[in-house]
Amino acid sequence: MSLLVVGSIAFDTIQTESEIRHNLLGGSASYFSFAASLYTPVNLVGVVGKDFPQEFIDHYHNKGVDTQGLQIKEGETFRWWGKYSRDMNHRETIETKLNVFGTFDPIIPESYQSTPYVFLGNGLPSLQSKVLDQMTTPPKFVALDTMNLWIDTQRPALLDVLKRVNALFLNDEEARMLTGHNNLIQAGRKIMELGPEIVIVKKGEHGALVVSGEGLFITPAFPLESFSDPTGAGDSFGGGFMGFVAREDNTSFDTVKKAVLHGTVVASFTCEAFGTSPLENLKYETIEKRMDQFIQLAYVC
């Protein structure tokens, strides 16, 4: 089944101890789309400026991502510059220029309005609601990603949209911030009271925890021996997860568990090189191989 993603598209500058890369294709919707397109057809909604090169649009098309919902506006594309600490465990934002993304008004093309699976990438909660308002057929499954900024400054709007989603993706700090619970299981249960049936806590290099009415599920991250750039790993995780769920057209807890492993494996590829290139060059057979390796590494049965 097809999958709609609404989120940011950016030019990223990524700086590590040893390297700096400018003008990489980035943004939550880019990472998500490339990851999800390995599983299922993706409909993309986002905004870029007139400076966005056709070459980048071709990248989406090459992966079968539908860009009917991509708005090209007068002005410049969202720019983000992040710098990683030497041990890669901390990231500092050097510069954020929202540009056309600052006035983004997500318009869902008619042909997308019945997409059964929906991912609301990290963004203003009121706009996430606006996306759902435009769906003429109620989606089968809606997942939402958010961040500390919205928890802090847009809590009422966030609580509104949370009532309308099936799954929430957030990281461990955000789960604590949203609920006031330090314990992540307790935080997850508290979030379930706010609406989502499934809470997926992303713990970066420490894996993920799923809290749902049908039980808990935990997984470590795929252990990488070489690690270049974690930018977009969370969105790649979301893309692998949602892509798998949409492809299976099933949201049972068993499918959710497998989807978490797929998200984990897809995100591991993202970390192996800068930007979206590892995802763009990825073949499904390579995911399957790493999945077998992961089972080998992490499972005794």
Place this chain on the structure above:
Amino acid sequence: MSLLVVGSIAFDTIQTESEIRHNLLGGSASYFSFAASLYTPVNLVGVVGKDFPQEFIDHYHNKGVDTQGLQIKEGETFRWWGKYSRDMNHRETIETKLNVFGTFDPIIPESYQSTPYVFLGNGLPSLQSKVLDQMTTPPKFVALDTMNLWIDTQRPALLDVLKRVNALFLNDEEARMLTGHNNLIQAGRKIMELGPEIVIVKKGEHGALVVSGEGLFITPAFPLESFSDPTGAGDSFGGGFMGFVAREDNTSFDTVKKAVLHGTVVASFTCEAFGTSPLENLKYETIEKRMDQFIQLAYVC
């Protein structure tokens, strides 16, 4: 098969945001012994002062721990006072009084000198070597635990004893500190060059990573909804691991993986209440039940 442990025995004061408990039975050898005794007979070598109550010695005996190697010296028992941050993620040492442990000279009773499985609890590396010198029959499997202090101040002696052990237990920070590698897999491989065939990196609430010539293995920690006191969790993990290996009398990689899960589950009980009491009251059937639960929570197959 029986298992020898040499390590510290202490009176602990443990302080959290909401509680303080004084004069708990503590020390690496206590946690280790109670955990391992759930699997196999344990021979304990340690030192206490004249102030050490018979009641505490009875605790060891109740769990079938042999205390022939327990030295009772003129003076006071080792005392340690730790205080946890509100979120339990940081621990500050308020006070350490080594007392009789400061001049500890581990003497291995003749009846222990052929114990096939040996655990050298965290302590001065030269004393860990001295334990091995006294083994008249070469042990089948020796594991060692260490800490940042010895990596920093006793590196040559630590490197000496590492050449003589099969497995090293250490936490993620210590692995980085010992090797200079930030990546834990690379750190593990570097440690293997120093002697141990198996490196077990303890990541606390994030589980454990095993690096060995036969492959890698990762596991999350058992997710706990209520969490009281993580003191001794690492030693309980070691005790569960070594107890299992000694009971199976097998050190194949398959057994090592299962031992890691047993260590993980045993350590989870330690965190549920203060001090060693959760381990002392633990029944093997309860471990088995939680092991089934863990497989359910963490494994898709």
